[in-house]
Structures are given as structure tokens and as C-alpha cells.
Amino acid sequence: MDEALLRSLTPSVLTVLVRRGADFAAAEDAVQDALVEALRVWPADPPRDAKGWLVTVAWRKFLDATRSDLARRRREDRVEEEPAPGPSSSSDDTLQLYFLCAHPSLTPASAVALTLRAVGGLTTRQIAEAYLVPEATMAQRISRAKRTVSRVRFDRPGDVATVLRVLYLVFNEGYSGDVDLAAEAIRLTRQLAAAIDHPEVAGLLALMLLHHARRAARTASDGSLVPLAEQDRGRWDTASIAEGVVILQTALARDRLGEFQAQAAIAALHADAPTAGETDWVQIVEWYDELARLTDSPVVRLNRAVAVGEADGPRAGLAALAAVDSSLPRHTAVAAYLHERDGDLATAARLYAEAARLAPNLAERDHLTRQAARLNAGRGR
Structure with missing residues (x-):
């Protein structure tokens, strides 16, 4: 049984049901039921068209649930007859689902949880373990999020920036439990990049790859943190670095600079240096200047102070730091x-x-x- 295949098909199957008239919460429940059925049936009788099979079974599950719910009789009357088997989705369906799960009416935590459940195909238990909260707590969070987006029209354009921020939140959670959220965020961002041609989507994917490439060197054998300057660069994943740089260069060539592209450019300069002493700090400061103009973020100004300290000396860094709010985390x-x-x-x-x-x-x-x-x-x- 290819569970990775099932997870990759989840968003497109879900969007088929929503486009056919199912509200988001009911559609998501039906898709989860179809996934359970696939796990039971496919090992002995794998379908020729996995996506078509899931669409058909999920739609039947939705109809069964609707017809058995007497309190929703009116909606049942509006449900169309079951369509012919087979998928009717496109990359645009998946893109719309990303936008829905990152809807601005949701809190960041709820948007992340719903994205992992609906787009990522993770179970509530897996998401709860990843975020170190009880499963019941996560179930309530996801349930509330589903109810919220069920009232949202599905035909309005979404905000790419909000989707990218949600994916970056997932990535920054890293790893816990049996789900590697950093790897999951990369997988989802790849999926988004295949659905939408946008330089900032490419920029985020490049940033994730470049950061993830250093993962093995970030901690010592005893679990303690290893600062960037002290990391064993021989442990960096050169294939991920090379891929990230190519993706970034292609995005930058489009001359539509955004914050994730600028962050990726900084990460690429760190990755390109054979040793910490050979880091091009002058160019990194220039990229932080670009990033500050794009975001006006105090965190960016804090990180820029470090870069200035490396490029122009510690006193110049301290002077730059003096202009940053001292209450900011990590300022001290x-x-x-x-x-x-x-x-x-x-x-x-x-x-x-x-x-x-x-x-x-x-x-x-x-x-x-x-x-x-x-x-x-x-x-x-």
C-alpha cells in the first residue's frame, strides 16, 4: 500500500467533492472515510485509476452521510445524482484548497492544522503528536477550522502570501513524533509550486531546501545546538543546496523580488561559503537591506545587525543593534x-x-x- 500516493491525492479528491456542492467539513470526513476504505481494499485489489476510485468512493460516502442525516433533509434534496466514476479535478483544485485552508478568518495555528489534515493527508493523531498536544485538543481545533471554512465561498481568489506563511510555519516546526514537519512542508510546497507559477512560491521552496540541507549538522551527538559558524559543512546535503540554488536563480531572474526569495538568497550565500570565514557578509548585508525594505520586520533588522557585525566589525553591529527594539526575542x-x-x-x-x-x-x-x-x-x- 502506497500511503504517500494516498496523501498526494487527498487534496484533489477533497476539492472535487467541494466543487460538487459538499460543504468542506462533510467533504473532508468523506475523503477520510474513503482513505480508510482504500487502505482496506487496495492491497488485495488495487484500482487502475487510484484518483478516480477515491473520488467515486468519497462521493458515495458523502451521499450516504447526507441521506442518513434527517436534520439535513433539505440539503439532501439539493444533492445531485451520483456522477460517473473518475476524477474531474485539476491543479487549480489543489490550489483553491491551499487558499481555503489558509483563509484569513483562521488563526495561524488552525490554518496550519487544517492544511496538514486536508492538504497533507495527515491524521489528527499525527498532527497532535507533531505539535505535542492531546489528540482531543487537536481534533477540536481542526473541527472548528472546518466549520469556519465551510461558510467560505470556494470561487474567490486566494492570497498566495497567506498560503506561503502557513507553509513556512509548518516548516519551522521541524520534527517531532512520527511526522517530519519540515519534510512535509517541503513536499506541500513542491505540490504548490506545481500548481501555481509564482516566484515567491519558488523562493519559499528554495529557502526550505537550503535550510533543510544543513539539518544534520545543526545538533551535536548529545543534542546540543551547533551554531552555523561551527557546523561541519561536510554534513550538509549538497544535492538539496544545488537544487535550492537553481530554483532560486530561476525565480530571481523573473525580477519580481519577494521576501522569501531574499531570505533564500541569504541562505544560498551561507551555503556557498566553503568555510564560515569565507562567507560573503557584505553581500548578505545588502540582501538584508532588500529584505528590510520588503518587510519592515524587526526580526530582519535584528539579523541584519549580526551581519553588519561580521561585515564591518562588532562595533558597527552594536550600533545597528541599538536601533532595534530591545524587547525583541534573541536581542540579548x-x-x-x-x-x-x-x-x-x-x-x-x-x-x-x-x-x-x-x-x-x-x-x-x-x-x-x-x-x-x-x-x-x-x-x-
Whole structure:
């Protein structure tokens, strides 16, 4: 049984039912029932047309559920007779489903969960485990999201930027449970890129590939974080880097720059450097300037301060950092790093310790604590 095939067919089958008049929640339930039936039937009797089989069975499941629901008798009267078997979907169907799952009426968390369920084909249990929440909690979140989008018209143009932000949220969750969300986000973004010709979709795919290529080198054997400058570049995935660079170059050639393309360009410059010391920090600062113009994001300005510190020296970096809101997460950690680069080890140690107390997760806290301990030990000697 090819579960990957089933998951890849899920969005197009779901959109067929929605276009035929099923509301989103009922259609999604019917598709899940059809997937369960496929898992039961296909090993012994695989269909010649997998997608057509799923469409037919899902539509029957939907009709059965509608006809058995007395409270929805009026809607049953409007349901058309069952169409002939076979798919009637296109890449546009999948694209519309992305837009629906990333609808602005949903919270980011709900949009992510619904995208993983409806477009990704993951089970509620898998999504709950990935986000480390009880399955019942995730079921409620998905149920509320389905009810919300069931009231949304399916024939209106969607916002590509919102879809990309949802996919990037999925990617940044990384890995937990039995679902690799980073890999899942790459798969879904590839699927989106096949459905829509848009340079920012390509930019996001390139960014994901370039970041994911460094994944194996980001942690040591004991699970501790390894900063970019200290990573073993021999462990980077060169095939993913090469693919990401080609995709990025093609997108940039269209001269429609967006934030994900700019972020990918920065990631490509890091990936292109044979050693940390050979990183082209001057060009990275230029790309951060482009990114700041596109987004006006305080996080971008924070990261730019680090790049300025590398390109023009730590004092220039500290001057750039002074213009960034000090309450921003990781601001203190950046200040500590730049003060260390400037030779002010006492201030750096104090700031590393403070940053550790503010760290958003255990891995970062442990890393920053070790940096403070290292400097304090050095000063003691």
C-alpha cells in the first residue's frame, strides 16, 4: 500500500467533492472515510485509476452521510445524482484548497492544522503528536477550522502570501513524533509550486531546501545546538543546496523580488561559503537591506545587525543593534555575541546568562548557558 500516493491525492479528491456542492467539513470526513476504505481494499485489489476510485468512493460516502442525516433533509434534496466514476479535478483544485485552508478568518495555528489534515493527508493523531498536544485538543481545533471554512465561498481568489506563511510555519516546526514537519512542508510546497507559477512560491521552496540541507549538522551527538559558524559543512546535503540554488536563480531572474526569495538568497550565500570565514557578509548585508525594505520586520533588522557585525566589525553591529527594539526575542543573545566579538567578555558573559533566562526553548537555553560559563571560566583563568 502506497500511503504517500494516498496523501498526494487527498487534496484533489477533497476539492472535487467541494466543487460538487459538499460543504468542506462533510467533504473532508468523506475523503477520510474513503482513505480508510482504500487502505482496506487496495492491497488485495488495487484500482487502475487510484484518483478516480477515491473520488467515486468519497462521493458515495458523502451521499450516504447526507441521506442518513434527517436534520439535513433539505440539503439532501439539493444533492445531485451520483456522477460517473473518475476524477474531474485539476491543479487549480489543489490550489483553491491551499487558499481555503489558509483563509484569513483562521488563526495561524488552525490554518496550519487544517492544511496538514486536508492538504497533507495527515491524521489528527499525527498532527497532535507533531505539535505535542492531546489528540482531543487537536481534533477540536481542526473541527472548528472546518466549520469556519465551510461558510467560505470556494470561487474567490486566494492570497498566495497567506498560503506561503502557513507553509513556512509548518516548516519551522521541524520534527517531532512520527511526522517530519519540515519534510512535509517541503513536499506541500513542491505540490504548490506545481500548481501555481509564482516566484515567491519558488523562493519559499528554495529557502526550505537550503535550510533543510544543513539539518544534520545543526545538533551535536548529545543534542546540543551547533551554531552555523561551527557546523561541519561536510554534513550538509549538497544535492538539496544545488537544487535550492537553481530554483532560486530561476525565480530571481523573473525580477519580481519577494521576501522569501531574499531570505533564500541569504541562505544560498551561507551555503556557498566553503568555510564560515569565507562567507560573503557584505553581500548578505545588502540582501538584508532588500529584505528590510520588503518587510519592515524587526526580526530582519535584528539579523541584519549580526551581519553588519561580521561585515564591518562588532562595533558597527552594536550600533545597528541599538536601533532595534530591545524587547525583541534573541536581542540579548545577539548583543552578547557582538560584545564578545568586541572583546568585552564581562558584558558578554552577563548578557549570555540573561539571554539564557529569556530563551524560548530548552536547547537554546542550554546553548546560551554554556556560552556564559565558557566566558566566565576563561576570565577566571
